[in-house]
Amino acid sequence: MGRKRIRDIRNEELIEATIRAVHRHGYGVVTMAEIAREAEASAASINYYFGTKDGLMEATMRHLLSKLRQAMIAGYQQADSPRARLYAVMDANFADRLFTVEQCSIWMQFWASAPYSPRLTRLHRINRSRVRSHFLAELQELLPADQVEPARQALQCYMDGVWLQAAQSDVPLNPAAARAAAHQVVDLIIR
Numbered sequence: 001m002g003r004k005r006i007r008d009i010r011n012e013e014l015i016e017a018t019i020r021a022v023h024r025h026g027y028g029v030v031t032m033a034e035i036a037r038e039a040e041a042s043a044a045s046i047n048y049y050f051g052t053k054d055g056l057m058e059a060t061m062r063h064l065l066s067k068l069r070q071a072m073i074a075g076y077q078q079a080d081s082p083r084a085r086l087y088a089v090m091d092a093n094f095a096d097r098l099f100t101v102e103q104c105s106i107w108m109q110f111w112a113s114a115p116y117s118p119r120l121t122r123l124h125r126i127n128r129s130r131v132r133s134h135f136l137a138e139l140q141e142l143l144p145a146d147q148v149e150p151a152r153q154a155l156q157c158y159m160d161g162v163w164l165q166a167a168q169s170d171v172p173l174n175p176a177a178a179r180a181a182a183h184q185v186v187d188l189i190i191r
Contacts, residue, residue, distance in 0.1 A: 011049055014039050015063045018056055023102040027057065027109040058119045061110050064103060065127060071095040072134070082141035083190065086155075089134045090182035093159050099175040104166035131156060142190045151189045158185050 017039030021030050024038075032053060036043040050056040075088025093099070114124035135152040143151055159182070166173050 010041075010045075011059070012063070014041065014046055014049060014056070015060045017041075018060045019102050019106050022057075022060075022109060023105040027106070027113055032056075054117055054119060057110065057113070057117075058123065060106065061120065061123050064098065064107065065123065067095070067098050068092055068127075071098060082138040083186065086135070086138045086142075086186050086190070087183055089131070089138070090155075090159065090186060091179050093131075094162070094175050094178040094182055096175045099166065099173055099178055101166060101169050101173055104163050104169075104173070108164055108167040131159075139190070154189055155185065158182070 014035070018035050021035045021038040024030075025034055030053075032043040032046055035056070036046055039046070046056060050059055071092035072088065075091050076085060079085040079088045110120060111124065114120040132152065135155055136148060139148045139151050162178060162182075166178075
C-alpha cells in the first residue's frame with residue numbers, strides 16, 4: 001500500500017470531524033462552520049474538498065461504507081461455512097472500527113436523511129442491497145426456502161435495532177459483546 005497524499009489525510013480528518021459534529025449537533029442543524037471548528041479548519045476548506053454539506057455527508061458515508069466493506073472482506077476470508085459467513089456479516093457491522101456511538105449516530109441520521117437526497121438515497125440502496133444479498137446467499141444454504149426471507153428480515157432488523165440503540169447510548173459501546181450477542185441471534189434463527 002502506498003503512502004497517503006496530504007489531501008487524503010486532510011479528507012479523513014474532515015470526515016472524522018464531521019462524524020463528531022453531526023453526533024453532537026445533529027445532521028439537520030449542524031453547520032459547515034461547526035464542522036470546520038471541530039476540524040480546526042476553515043469552512044472554505046471544507047467547501048473546497050466537498051462542495052456542499054450533502055457532498056460532505058456523502059463522502060462521510062462512503063468512508064463508513066468502506067470501513068464496513070473492509071471488515072466484511074476480512075471476515076469472509078476466514079469464514080469456511082455459511083454459518084461462519086453469517087457471523088462475518090454480523091461481525092463486520094459490529095466491528096471495533098465501526099461500532100462506536102458517534103458512528104452509529106451518523107448512520108442513523110444518514111438513513112433518516114437518505115429519502116430527501118438522491119445522492120444519499122443511492123448509497124442507502126447500495127448498502128441495503130449488499131447486506132440483503134449477503135444474508136440471502138448464506139441463509140439459502142441453511143434454511144428451507146420459505147424460511148429464508150423471514151430469517152433475513154429478522155437478522156437485518158436485529159442489526160438495525162442494535163445500531164439505533166447504540167446511537168442513543170451515553171456510554172461507550174462494547175463491540176465484542178455486540179458481536180457475541182449477534183452470533184447468538186444467528187444461532188437462534190438457524191437452529
